[in-house]
Amino acid sequence: MKIEHVNQIAAAVNAVKATSVKNFYFVACGGSMASLATGDYFLNREISIPSRVYTSNEFVHVNPNGLGEGSVVILRSHSGTTPETVEAARFAREKGAVTIAVSMEVESPLCKEAEYTVHYNYKDGSDVIDGETGVYYSLIFGILNAVAPNEKYERVIKQLNQLENLFETNKKNTYDQAFQFGSDYKRDKLIYTMGSGAYYHQAYSFTSCLLMEMLWIHSNAIHTGEYFHGPFEITDYDVPLLIIKGEGPTRSLDERAITFAQKFSKKVEVVDVAELDFTGIDEDLKEYFGPAVAGAVLRQYADGLAEHTGHPLSVRRYMWKMDY
Amino acid sequence: MKIEHVNQIAAAVNAVKATSVKNFYFVACGGSMASLATGDYFLNREISIPSRVYTSNEFVHVNPNGLGEGSVVILRSHSGTTPETVEAARFAREKGAVTIAVSMEVESPLCKEAEYTVHYNYKDGSDVIDGETGVYYSLIFGILNAVAPNEKYERVIKQLNQLENLFETNKKNTYDQAFQFGSDYKRDKLIYTMGSGAYYHQAYSFTSCLLMEMLWIHSNAIHTGEYFHGPFEITDYDVPLLIIKGEGPTRSLDERAITFAQKFSKKVEVVDVAELDFTGIDEDLKEYFGPAVAGAVLRQYADGLAEHTGHPLSVRRYMWKMDY
Numbered sequence: 278m279k280i281e282h283v284n285q286i287a288a289a290v291n292a293v294k295a296t297s298v299k300n301f302y303f304v305a306c307g308g309s310m311a312s313l314a315t316g317d318y319f320l321n322r323e324i325s326i327p328s329r330v331y332t333s334n335e336f337v338h339v340n341p342n343g344l345g346e347g348s349v350v351i352l353r354s355h356s357g358t359t360p361e362t363v364e365a366a367r368f369a370r371e372k373g374a375v376t377i378a379v380s381m382e383v384e385s386p387l388c389k390e391a392e393y394t395v396h397y398n399y400k401d402g403s404d405v406i407d408g409e410t411g412v413y414y415s416l417i418f419g420i421l422n423a424v425a426p427n428e429k430y431e432r433v434i435k436q437l438n439q440l441e442n443l444f445e446t447n448k449k450n451t452y453d454q455a456f457q458f459g460s461d462y463k464r465d466k467l468i469y470t471m472g473s474g475a476y477y478h479q480a481y482s483f484t485s486c487l488l489m490e491m492l493w494i495h496s497n498a499i500h501t502g503e504y505f506h507g508p509f510e511i512t513d514y515d516v517p518l519l520i521i522k523g524e525g526p527t528r529s530l531d532e533r534a535i536t537f538a539q540k541f542s543k544k545v546e547v548v549d550v551a552e553l554d555f556t557g558i559d560e561d562l563k564e565y566f567g568p569a570v571a572g573a574v575l576r577q578y579a580d581g582l583a584e585h586t587g588h589p590l591s592v593r594r595y596m597w598k599m600d601y
Numbered sequence: 602m603k604i605e606h607v608n609q610i611a612a613a614v615n616a617v618k619a620t621s622v623k624n625f626y627f628v629a630c631g632g633s634m635a636s637l638a639t640g641d642y643f644l645n646r647e648i649s650i651p652s653r654v655y656t657s658n659e660f661v662h663v664n665p666n667g668l669g670e671g672s673v674v675i676l677r678s679h680s681g682t683t684p685e686t687v688e689a690a691r692f693a694r695e696k697g698a699v700t701i702a703v704s705m706e707v708e709s710p711l712c713k714e715a716e717y718t719v720h721y722n723y724k725d726g727s728d729v730i731d732g733e734t735g736v737y738y739s740l741i742f743g744i745l746n747a748v749a750p751n752e753k754y755e756r757v758i759k760q761l762n763q764l765e766n767l768f769e770t771n772k773k774n775t776y777d778q779a780f781q782f783g784s785d786y787k788r789d790k791l792i793y794t795m796g797s798g799a800y801y802h803q804a805y806s807f808t809s810c811l812l813m814e815m816l817w818i819h820s821n822a823i824h825t826g827e828y829f830h831g832p833f834e835i836t837d838y839d840v841p842l843l844i845i846k847g848e849g850p851t852r853s854l855d856e857r858a859i860t861f862a863q864k865f866s867k868k869v870e871v872v873d874v875a876e877l878d879f880t881g882i883d884e885d886l887k888e889y890f891g892p893a894v895a896g897a898v899l900r901q902y903a904d905g906l907a908e909h910t911g912h913p914l915s916v917r918r919y920m921w922k923m924d925y
Contacts, residue, residue: 300651307830318663325667327624327651334826335797338850339642343649361826467791467819473659484821485831493835495791497808497821502658502685506631507809509919511817526662537925595833601861 278406278415282396286412289377289393290419296375298424299347301328304336304365307490309353311482312409313379315568316351316417318475322526324425333361337368348374351416355399355409357385366390379413405440410569414440418565433565439557443566444573446554451574458546459581462517465544467495469511471520471534473502474527475568476550479575483519487579491590494582501534502527509537517544519578521571524550525564548574602730602739606720610736613701613717614743620699622748623671625652628660628689631814633677635806636733637703639892640675640741642799646850648749657685661692672698675740679723679733681709690714703737729764734893738764742889757889763881767890768897770878775898782870783905786841789868791819793835795844795858797826798851799892800874803899807843811903815914818906825858826851833861841868843902845895848874849888872898 301320303313310332320328329341333352344350350369354362357380367390370376378391381399388394397412405411414437422430462468468488472480477500484498499508501520512518518538522531528551538545550567553574558566583590595601625644627637634656644652653665657676668674674693678686681704691714694700702715705723712718721736729735738761746754786792792812796804801824808822823832825844836842842862846855852875862869874891877898882890907914919925 299649307827310827310830321653321665321667322663323666325623327653327667329645329651329653332824332826332830334854335824335851338854339646339798340850341645342647343645343651359830474663485827490831490834495819495821495835497819500656500659502656503631503634503809505925506634506656506683507814509925510814510917511819512919526664527659530658530662533925537919541919593834595836595861595865601829601833601857 278411282407282412282415285393285395286415286419289395289416290423292375292393293349293420294423296349297347298326298349300326300343300349302336302341302344302348302350302369302374303328303330304333304350304369305353305362306333306359308482308486309355309359309362311478311485312413313351313353314478315475316413318478319417319421319565323421326424333359333365336365337361344369344372344374346373348372349377350374351377351379352387352391353379354385354387355381357382357387359387363387363390377416379416381409405444406437410572411437411440414569429561432559433562436558436562436566440569442557443554443570446556447570447574448577450554452577455574455577456581456584458578459583459585462544462546463582463585465494465517468517468519469497469499471499471501471504471518471531472523473500473530474523474525476521476523476571479568479571480521482572483575483579487576487590490596491579491592492582492586492588501530504534505537512538512541514541514543516542517546518542519546519548521575522547522549522551524567548578602735603727606731606736606739609717609719610739610743613719613740614747616699616717617673617744618747620673621671622650622673624667624673625650626660626665626668626672626674626693626698627652627654628657628674628693629677629686630657630683632806632810633679633683633686635802635809636737637675637677638802639799640737642802643741643889644745647745650748657683657689660689661685668693668696668698670697672696673701674698675701675703676711676715677703678709678711679705681706681711683711687711687714701740703740705733729768730761734896735761735764738893753885756883757886760882760886760890764893766881767878767894770880771894771898772901774878776901779898779901780905780908782902783907783909786868786870787906787909789818789841792841792843794820794822795825795828795842795855796822796847797824797854798847798849800845800847800895803892803895804845806896807899807903811900811914814920815903815916816906816910816912825854828858829861836862836865838865838867840866841870842866843870843872845899846871846873846875848891872902
């Protein structure tokens, strides 16, 4: 990892360490919120300090009672310009919280508004360790290790060096399946996604950003535990469902949903995280790495749809084209 | 309120009062989870003790680190038989948490598994105060008043007696609009819902239980703050959006989404909570009553769709018909 990232992360982690933390808030919008939610998931599972995810504008308007001194607020915006998230940083800092901005743009309004900045490289040829996943995981597991020291977290941080290889290998191994998916589902105007645990946020991101935003395909990210409590009644032979079969404690929820869906729909696509390559990752750490690797793999499913529908992922009809 | 409900709620509230509460968990599935989430929303906004919502099976499998002595776990199942929620009650109680079951069936497995039971009447001609909304609100505002005494909460509890009238008047006032909606949207195979704050959970419930489960209409409950960060790109002249314009701190988020949606879709239906009748409710308490009243009003929109599609809300193809 580049020294500038190491130093930024160390400064943020030390600030958390120096704080008697009463709660964490993860605040962002859309895909950035979903990315942060992976951190919320691991914190909630591993330590007893409470955490909560907010979409930025709700955070500011609801004004949670727990926000104040002793709060650590982690905010994220790819460009660092998302107005709601910039405002959330200002709001949280004014309330006395430790604020940490995660962004690719160190000179952005968000990074100026927050007390600490954790910057990642984007599409500049850097290793994955210096990209959004490597940097964010280093921050989260650095924080975990600061508030509840555990050799496990140190191993996660060391093995993040494997991400570059893992992304490359797994993208190569799943390329054909992802592009076949694009061909098979190119005429579908609606595709549901499903997942659980930390993978739920991958499903949310795929639904909101890849399918709805970039491909204009209707969607809904359904939690596999919720599927049987309402949503499953829309299952039919021609209803497409893209289901993440996660690696971790909630895998059995995904398996149950897959078994049912495959019985009544002919259009079930399963991304099985346990079948991915985890070379260089200790067995007990797979649950941490799974969501990151799944994200890189899933992206290709969107690429496959873009290729076969002739609708590039870069096309928008509203975003970048008007004020709203 | 009937004395048996008063006593049950008092016992549960006293148990919370006698506990040094470190956190609250709201645990249920589907529509029951969405109902509980209203409580989570108010607790999070009003007090600094953390709370979190879980779908039951995820709760048990993730096994949050904060769960244990000092936790208060509120669980809900209409019939009291939802296996995942019964298991969650057993799991939480074994971990030393105070467990409170909310159900219409006092003799159910859930109520037997939990330490405390809060029972509500259902379709037996009882006043709304003895039904699910009156009883659950009494529990939540009783808990709030126990951990952070405030005359405001006492007024909420007193004014719950207005619910019966509020439900009746507002259902009558919105009946025509709701059935017109059913006529206008009867050929739509997909209808999005939107909301924010406590109303987001009403949108979720309408999407999962009314549209997807009961009417087999595709849907997704989009947070109005998230709409602009992905989902809004699917907006088009013929894409239906049912948007709750809430009464409370996040109303401006809903207004922004409505303004945009109305510009690009010809099928936007707005349920404006501020236009509903709140006779007998103090101005500063409207934010608490709004979600409850909105729920009763929204139900009629589903009735309208059922009437005009000829698809009764009671029809299922999987639920009650097979094991899954």
